[in-house]
Amino acid sequence: MLFRFKVPSQAREDEVTPRELFLTRRSAIAGGAALMAAGGLPAFPGLAKAATFQVPTTVSPQDPKLDAPTPKESATTYNNFYEFGTGKTDPSERAGSLRTSPWQVVVDGEVAKPMTFGIEDLLKFPLEERVYRLRCVEAWSMVIPWIGFPLAELLKRVEPSWTARYVAFQTLADPAQMPGLRSPVLKWPYTEGLRLDEAMHPLAILSVGMYGEVLPNQNGAPVRLVVPWKYGYKSIKSVVRITLTREQPPTAWNLSQPSEYGFYSNVNPDVDHPRWSQANERRVGEFFRRKTLPFNGYAEEVAGLYKGMDLQKFH
Numbered sequence: 001m002l003f004r005f006k007v008p009s010q011a012r013e014d015e016v017t018p019r020e021l022f023l024t025r026r027s028a029i030a031g032g033a034a035l036m037a038a039g040g041l042p043a044f045p046g047l048a049k050a051a052t053f054q055v056p057t058t059v060s061p062q063d064p065k066l067d068a069p070t071p072k073e074s075a076t077t078y079n080n081f082y083e084f085g086t087g088k089t090d091p092s093e094r095a096g097s098l099r100t101s102p103w104q105v106v107v108d109g110e111v112a113k114p115m116t117f118g119i120e121d122l123l124k125f126p127l128e129e130r131v132y133r134l135r136c137v138e139a140w141s142m143v144i145p146w147i148g149f150p151l152a153e154l155l156k157r158v159e160p161s162w163t164a165r166y167v168a169f170q171t172l173a174d175p176a177q178m179p180g181l182r183s184p185v186l187k188w189p190y191t192e193g194l195r196l197d198e199a200m201h202p203l204a205i206l207s208v209g210m211y212g213e214v215l216p217n218q219n220g221a222p223v224r225l226v227v228p229w230k231y232g233y234k235s236i237k238s239v240v241r242i243t244l245t246r247e248q249p250p251t252a253w254n255l256s257q258p259s260e261y262g263f264y265s266n267v268n269p270d271v272d273h274p275r276w277s278q279a280n281e282r283r284v285g286e287f288f289r290r291k292t293l294p295f296n297g298y299a300e301e302v303a304g305l306y307k308g309m310d311l312q313k314f315h
């Protein structure tokens with residue numbers, strides 16, 4: 001494994017994000033600035049109680065040049081979130097209308113114990129900071145310090161049945177909060193899917209924050225998937241439902257253009273998009289293009305999941 005996850009006791013003082021800061025910001029957003037100004041009463045007393053924990057930082061021993069984090073300003077203003085429009089600045093300009101609290105994620109399907117998690121329940125999972133590359137199918141990329149926890153931890157709680165082979169994800173689809181839904185650019189709600197073994201892989205996380213803070217709405221608040229070895233569109237935002245299934249589930253991009261967007265969507269410099277090359281990419285904020293790495297640089301960890309598969313066919 002290329003990634004070492006430090007437990008809080010191993011992390012140096014300067015390597016941890018105070019959870020207090022993280023949760024205080026969440027309370028401030030949920031409760032409104034006025035409440036904070038009036039004495040900082042937290043909106044969720046339960047959350048405030050957990051405020052003494054700290055978020056451990058993941059140390060990534062990859063080439064530090066490759067993994068220099070993208071400036072937060074770029075990562076929060078150059079986004080794809082079609083529920084708020086197709087322009088890169090639409091999400092940061094319009095996603096303020098998304099209400100992220102209260103928020104529930106239903107987990108159901110082929111499981112022994114279907115459950116509904118409130119966002120406050122998700123924040124109780126052991127949060128870690130993970131610096132991952134995000135490679136968009138449009139051939140740009142970023143490096144983002146996410147805060148989240150392995151999707152596997154959530155899936156284990158609901159006890160997948162032996163019949164479960166895939167995991168389907170669904171984003172909220174509320175036209176009152178999401179102006180982009182008026183346009184039929186995709187089949188709403190936005191959906192995505194993984195094979196169960198992909199979903200259980202330790203690199204796949206549910207993220208609730210980035211850059212040491214709660215997720216901005218435009219980046220998929222309050223909870224999104226991050227699957228770093230796949231094209232960015234697999235990392236579905238603002239998730240409200242996770243369903244374990246027997247059959248491969250339909251996905252929004254595959255439904256819209258099946259020849260261009262396969263189910264697997266592993267980053268693969270050898271398989272071009274029908275309309276452009278995937279051999280290289282532009283790191284947001286950089287001028288020169290760099291070579292795209294197989295599985296976005298995570299081949300050592302994940303290539304085994306696809307042993308024996310024709311990756312041209314199963315793109």
Ligand code: MTE
Pocket residue numbers: 075078079080081082083134135136137171190218219220231232233234235236237238
């Ligand atoms: N999730 C939803 N619900 N709607 C979207 O339009 N866009 C995807 C993915 N998740 C998208 C989504 C695409 S194409 C990319 S590249 C990433 O989100 C972008 O994530 P970012 O804006 O946080 O960089």
